[in-house]
Amino acid sequence: MLMETPDETLALAAASGDSAAFAALVTRHYDRIFALGWRLTGSKAEAEDLAQDICAALPHRLRGWRAEARFTTWLYRVVVNAAHDARRRAAVRNRAADGWGDWEIARQESMAQDRAAQDWLSESMGRLPPELRDTVALVLGEDMTQAEAGAVLGLSEGTIAWRMSEVKKRLRAMAAEEAQA
Amino acid sequence: MTRDPELDRLKAALKAAPASSPTARAAALARAMEAYEDSALSRQGPTPPLRSGPDHPVKAGLAKGLTRLLSVFTLKPMLAATTSVAALAVGLFVVLPQGEAPPARRSAPPVAEPMTATGAEAPLARRAPEAAQGGAQGITTQGAEAAPMAAQAPMAAPAPLPGAKAPAAAAPGAPEAAPLTSRSAPLGDLAPEAPLADTSAMDTAAPEGMAASDSAAEVFANSANARVQSVAEAPVSAFPVDVDTASYARLRDSLIAGALPPPEAVRIAEMVNYFPYAYPAPEVGAPPFRPSVSVIPTPWNAETRLVHIALQGRLPEVAARPPLNLVFLIDTSDSMDDPAKLPLLRQALALMLPDLRPEDQVAIVTYAGSSGAVLAPTPASDRGTILSALNRLDVGGATNGAEGLALAYRLAEGMTAKGEVSRVLLATDGDFNLGVDDPEGLAAYVARKRAAGVALSVLGFGRDTRDDATMQALAQSGNGTATTIDTLQEARKVLVDQLSGALFPIADDVKVDVEWNPSQVAEYRLIGYETRAPQGADVNGGVDAGEIGAGHAVTALYEVTAPGSPALVNTPLPSAPAQATTAETAQNTAQAPAQDTAELGVLRLRYKAPRESVSALIEAPIQAQDVPADLLPEVRFAAAIAGFGQLLRGAPDLGNWGWDQAIRLAEANRGADPFGYRLEAVSLMRLAQSLAQQTPPAAPAP
Numbered sequence: 001m002l003m004e005t006p007d008e009t010l011a012l013a014a015a016s017g018d019s020a021a022f023a024a025l026v027t028r029h030y031d032r033i034f035a036l037g038w039r040l041t042g043s044k045a046e047a048e049d050l051a052q053d054i055c056a057a058l059p060h061r062l063r064g065w066r067a068e069a070r071f072t073t074w075l076y077r078v079v080v081n082a083a084h085d086a087r088r089r090a091a092v093r094n095r096a097a098d099g100w101g102d103w104e105i106a107r108q109e110s111m112a113q114d115r116a117a118q119d120w121l122s123e124s125m126g127r128l129p130p131e132l133r134d135t136v137a138l139v140l141g142e143d144m145t146q147a148e149a150g151a152v153l154g155l156s157e158g159t160i161a162w163r164m165s166e167v168k169k170r171l172r173a174m175a176a177e178e179a180q181a
Numbered sequence: 182m183t184r185d186p187e188l189d190r191l192k193a194a195l196k197a198a199p200a201s202s203p204t205a206r207a208a209a210l211a212r213a214m215e216a217y218e219d220s221a222l223s224r225q226g227p228t229p230p231l232r233s234g235p236d237h238p239v240k241a242g243l244a245k246g247l248t249r250l251l252s253v254f255t256l257k258p259m260l261a262a263t264t265s266v267a268a269l270a271v272g273l274f275v276v277l278p279q280g281e282a283p284p285a286r287r288s289a290p291p292v293a294e295p296m297t298a299t300g301a302e303a304p305l306a307r308r309a310p311e312a313a314q315g316g317a318q319g320i321t322t323q324g325a326e327a328a329p330m331a332a333q334a335p336m337a338a339p340a341p342l343p344g345a346k347a348p349a350a351a352a353p354g355a356p357e358a359a360p361l362t363s364r365s366a367p368l369g370d371l372a373p374e375a376p377l378a379d380t381s382a383m384d385t386a387a388p389e390g391m392a393a394s395d396s397a398a399e400v401f402a403n404s405a406n407a408r409v410q411s412v413a414e415a416p417v418s419a420f421p422v423d424v425d426t427a428s429y430a431r432l433r434d435s436l437i438a439g440a441l442p443p444p445e446a447v448r449i450a451e452m453v454n455y456f457p458y459a460y461p462a463p464e465v466g467a468p469p470f471r472p473s474v475s476v477i478p479t480p481w482n483a484e485t486r487l488v489h490i491a492l493q494g495r496l497p498e499v500a501a502r503p504p505l506n507l508v509f510l511i512d513t514s515d516s517m518d519d520p521a522k523l524p525l526l527r528q529a530l531a532l533m534l535p536d537l538r539p540e541d542q543v544a545i546v547t548y549a550g551s552s553g554a555v556l557a558p559t560p561a562s563d564r565g566t567i568l569s570a571l572n573r574l575d576v577g578g579a580t581n582g583a584e585g586l587a588l589a590y591r592l593a594e595g596m597t598a599k600g601e602v603s604r605v606l607l608a609t610d611g612d613f614n615l616g617v618d619d620p621e622g623l624a625a626y627v628a629r630k631r632a633a634g635v636a637l638s639v640l641g642f643g644r645d646t647r648d649d650a651t652m653q654a655l656a657q658s659g660n661g662t663a664t665t666i667d668t669l670q671e672a673r674k675v676l677v678d679q680l681s682g683a684l685f686p687i688a689d690d691v692k693v694d695v696e697w698n699p700s701q702v703a704e705y706r707l708i709g710y711e712t713r714a715p716q717g718a719d720v721n722g723g724v725d726a727g728e729i730g731a732g733h734a735v736t737a738l739y740e741v742t743a744p745g746s747p748a749l750v751n752t753p754l755p756s757a758p759a760q761a762t763t764a765e766t767a768q769n770t771a772q773a774p775a776q777d778t779a780e781l782g783v784l785r786l787r788y789k790a791p792r793e794s795v796s797a798l799i800e801a802p803i804q805a806q807d808v809p810a811d812l813l814p815e816v817r818f819a820a821a822i823a824g825f826g827q828l829l830r831g832a833p834d835l836g837n838w839g840w841d842q843a844i845r846l847a848e849a850n851r852g853a854d855p856f857g858y859r860l861e862a863v864s865l866m867r868l869a870q871s872l873a874q875q876t877p878p879a880a881p882a883p
Contacts, residue, residue, distance in 0.1 A: 044199050044202075047201075048201070048202065056212040056213055056216045058216070120194065121195070125191075136195070173628060175187050176629050180629075
């Protein structure tokens with residue numbers, strides 16, 4: 001029976017120069033980074049790019065890791081912030097863009113494929129403002145408690161609770177519209 | 182899981198994340214390793230050799246940090262950790278080139294003691310100690326308390342290691358600062374977390390709907406610094422576009438009756454938005470409403486600035502407006518038998534009639550005892566019939582709202598032809614027992630009707646029995662406003678002056694937010710919402726999308742504090758992340774040419790044209806520049822009213838600025854004031870001043 005080294009240990013080791021520990025760490029977490037990226041952007045291509053950027057930046061980032069937070073919490077925060085950055089950059093490029101995943105114009109095509117498969121999801125996520133999307137991705141997509149999501153987003157638990165209730169309200173309204181249609 | 186089918190559905194959809202593609206995964210991992218080799222980390226010291234078999238765990242395989250960490254461990258976790266190092270080492274031996282023939286320094290005894298696994302590889306550390314959120318930044322690998330590891334070491338198969346990638350040396354040029362890092366984390370990541378102090382006590386359950394949102398607001402109210410938001414923590418602030426004005430009428434009522442209103446009843450945003458302002462209107466062909474952003478020195482604080490944001494809806498094109506169908510749903514229960522209620526309503530409606538056009542239709546439904554239509558849909562030109570129906574209105578019986586509401590909607594739906602605008606106007610003194618048990622259910626009903634095309638506005642009459650919260654919740658769901666009518670003058674304002682505004686949407690689903698530029702603004706306060714979130718909103722993010730009617734204007738005031746100002750309320754940020762953020766923002770806003778004209782932020786408005794589903798975006802920079810001469814009095818008057826409200830609330834932000842200054846500011850900026858609203862405000866301020874001098878100072882509102 002073999003034990004898995006805790007993330008925190010690996011991260012500390014990686015931060016102090018142990019490349020094997022680093023390799024183990026990114027390998028272990030790649031899928032998680034990718035999945036959250038997908039939940040945040042709604043596009044597989046975007047998520048892959050995002051995950052790659054994050055992986056490449058991780059060594060640099062790790063210097064900022066102090067073992068004061070859970071590694072996964074920290075990592076989720078890195079992913080969310082990277083997604084924000086990407087959104088902002090895209091927003092600068094295309095000020096009028098507004099939509100789940102819309103922000104990467106160059107990838108409209110592959111996104112269209114993503115969307116066809118995920119129509120309802122796209123539609124619902126697309127109608128939520130970005131900060132609600134982030135919250136939903138963490139709370140529903142990653143099964144976090146509101147406290148955990150708050151820790152990742154740097155917000156109070158209460159704010160997450162607010163956001164989730166807002167999400168519920170909006171989903172209900174969308175469902176009502178759907179029923180009307 | 183949840184009891185919410187929509188949430189469950191969304192959850193299931195989100196869970197179905199596509200599998201990552203093996204190619205992308207391999208590429209990403211390879212890049213990670215390249216970056217690692219190139220980074221300062223890998224040069225911190227020689228990587229100690231790693232190697233061993235399952236029964237030869239490496240002891241000193243990991244570098245300093247780990248050793249230090251291990252040294253504080255008690256025996257059991259240490260053994261466990263050592264074992265896992267062994268597991269790791271096994272994998273490494275297989276795949277890593279640098280794993281070649283490293284001498285194991287010493288073999289350790291095999292580890293017995295299997296740990297009890299707590300759910301293999303919990304994806305996220307549940308119950309992660311909140312205290313551990315101390316600002317994850319800086320280069321510190323030491324001082325790592327045992328905390329993170331001590332908890333639980335999940336048992337699982339060893340992580341698969343990257344297939345023989347990881348070329349040690351010849352990593353092709355990935356620069357040390359990999360792409361992502363240079364523009365890293367403008368917002369939360371590097372900034373020290375400053376968890377809102379008191380909100381942790383809040384129930385983790387998401388508040389359900391409106392009722393709960395009030396209690397949540399209470400919780401925010403107790404939080405010492407919640408009223409001032411730090412830009413690092415919440416760079417985006419939203420404000421609602423459909424602001425009710427009921428609070429102003431209520432405080433006027435109270436002041437005229439000789440008493441200061443209770444501080445918690447004073448809603449500054451409602452006061453500010455009570456007044457008509459001469460804001461520049463949209464040009465023909467431009468979007469249906471126009472933002473004006475002004476920055477002035479804060480009257481009550483030399484260290485801060487006041488950002489005044491105005492949205493002016495296109496003025497009604499009276500000639501071209503669509504026909505209008507109005508159904509008045511009138512509460513005729515016993516409590517309405519008061520000169521300030523039913524008779525006032527009667528007069529108010531009579532006042533409004535001349536402003537309707539022949540093709541408009543009016544119907545009246547009462548609810549009390551038995552509800553019924555007292556006036557079938559009637560063309561507005563048939564003034565006699567409508568007036569006599571109004572005069573027949575009589576009070577009697579208990580409220581029977583359910584039928585009345587359903588009937589009103591039925592009539593309204595029947596009256597609506599293509600291109601017409603229909604609205605139910607609920608006139609009541611606050612007994613909203615409309616037959617739906619829970620307010621949320623009622624609000625949902627109203628929201629469904631709104632989606633189907635019939636909006637609802639609430640006209641509140643009388644003073645004591647008004648259930649303010651329900652009134653606002655209903656109006657909000659019905660895409661209308663809640664107003665209080667207590668004088669004939671008020672009736673004129675609500676029904677006549679603003680008839681066109683409230684009744685003809687020119688933009689739907691309007692969402693407004695401000696994103697602050699952290700290099701210019703460190704803290705902000707949305708005046709009027711310090712102790713409660715904007716309706717249906719969380720303090721940082723989403724606000725209920727609202728409707729903007731023709732001629733409708735919205736005013737929002739932010740008091741903003743620059744970085745480094747002595748007026749900062751929250752702990753100042755360490756400078757390093759602030760600078761990173763600054764560079765980031767300057768890069769991103771891309772339109773901030775020079776420092777002195779730097780943007781304080783960006784105002785963003787999203788809206789849909791009525792009955793359209795595509796939303797449009799307007800953006801306006803918030804810049805400190807000279808305010809046009811014709812706009813300045815409007816901005817200053819709004820500031821004076823905000824000051825008035827804060828004085829009434831006993832708010833702590835005013836320093837030495839008091840009644841005299843507020844009155845002078847208001848009086849100097851009365852403008853044309855054709856209906857005397859501003860003049861009235863000045864006399865109310867004088868009245869309040871003398872009342873305040875008689876009464877001991879009010880305790881600050883919670």
